Amino acid sequence: MLYRWQTGATAWLLHRITGAAVGIYLLLHILGQFGMKYGGFEGLRNFLNAKAVVVILMAFLIYHTLNGVRELIVDFGNGALYHKKLFWVMMGIGGIVYVVTLTAL
Amino acid sequence: MAYQTSSGNGAFHWLFQRISGILIAIILFIHLGAIHFGISTVDLGSPTWKVLHLAFVVLLLYHILMGFWLLVEDYVRTHWIRISLYGLAWVVGLVFFILGVVTIVPFGT
Numbered sequence: 001m002l003y004r005w006q007t008g009a010t011a012w013l014l015h016r017i018t019g020a021a022v023g024i025y026l027l028l029h030i031l032g033q034f035g036m037k038y039g040g041f042e043g044l045r046n047f048l049n050a051k052a053v054v055v056i057l058m059a060f061l062i063y064h065t066l067n068g069v070r071e072l073i074v075d076f077g078n079g080a081l082y083h084k085k086l087f088w089v090m091m092g093i094g095g096i097v098y099v100v101t102l103t104a105l
Numbered sequence: 106m107a108y109q110t111s112s113g114n115g116a117f118h119w120l121f122q123r124i125s126g127i128l129i130a131i132i133l134f135i136h137l138g139a140i141h142f143g144i145s146t147v148d149l150g151s152p153t154w155k156v157l158h159l160a161f162v163v164l165l166l167y168h169i170l171m172g173f174w175l176l177v178e179d180y181v182r183t184h185w186i187r188i189s190l191y192g193l194a195w196v197v198g199l200v201f202f203i204l205g206v207v208t209i210v211p212f213g214t
Contacts, residue, residue: 016172016176019169019172020172020173020176023168023169023172023173026165026169027169027197027201030162030201030204030205030208031201031204033208034204034205034207034208036208037207037208037211037212038207038208061133065130065133068126068130069130071123072123072126072127075123104142
């Protein structure tokens with residue numbers, strides 16, 4: 001499949017990559033909590049709680065959520081007219097949310 | 106080829122991927138704020154939290170596995186691998202649903 005590096009296509013590709021990564025993280029999180037209750041998976045929990053992993057997770061999570069909101073606006077509004085501008089608005093909001101998140105970690 | 110292992114209900118899945126996404130974002134905000142960022146002390150053994158977390162698990166599994174299936178539809182061309190991954194998605198969904206239930210339901214007891 002060919003990708004052109006335009007805002008929409010790049011946003012779409014990033015949505016898939018962050019979605020896959022966050023999805024795997026959340027499945028492992030369920031497994032880790034299962035281990036908390038019944039024993040085991042301590043190494044997994046340590047990995048999921050590692051600062052480097054959480055820092056990446058929050059970036060992916062914030063991106064996926066805000067680009068998801070953008071997609072909703074594009075789908076249910078006149079998105080074709082302003083989807084690029086909206087992308088950068090969302091990234092601006094995301095940047096602020098991310099900084100706040102990191103300081104709260 | 107277009108409809109292999111498809112439920113033929115694409116529009117519903119398209120809409121529910123959006124509805125589940127909105128609900129996930131709301132619950133995620135509550136979950137992260139209360140538990141991981143410790144804004145307030147919470148009793149995860151309370152019925153409210155159990156219902157919230159059970160809903161969270163079900164919505165997430167749907168959203169994750171439907172997302173996974175979209176990737177399969179786009180990137181996997183080989184028929185038997187598609188069928189296998191379709192089965193895998195169901196197995197993962199059922200197994201993680203059970204893991205979630207047996208973890209959340211007895212919480213705090």
